[in-house]
Amino acid sequence: MALGAQDAINAATEESETAATTAWHDVLTEALESGEVSVGTRTAVYHADPEGYAQAFSASDTPVDWSSVRRMEAAHPAEVTV
Numbered sequence: 001m002a003l004g005a006q007d008a009i010n011a012a013t014e015e016s017e018t019a020a021t022t023a024w025h026d027v028l029t030e031a032l033e034s035g036e037v038s039v040g041t042r043t044a045v046y047h048a049d050p051e052g053y054a055q056a057f058s059a060s061d062t063p064v065d066w067s068s069v070r071r072m073e074a075a076h077p078a079e080v081t082v
Contacts, residue, residue, distance in 0.1 A: 020052070
């Protein structure tokens, strides 16, 4: 498969279009099953739906660990879209 091959482009487009739905599905599933939402699931929502993340988790009882957020952003600067 060549770089930029159409099937790879289609797969990436489809994945990006479903990322928010998948992330929110995982939030609801974890919340219903365990009463908790993992950091990994929150991170997926943060990347797929930043506005939704802010609305859902900003007023949460769970404080944001900003030092961890800064550490993750520093480790992956190209992926941060705030």
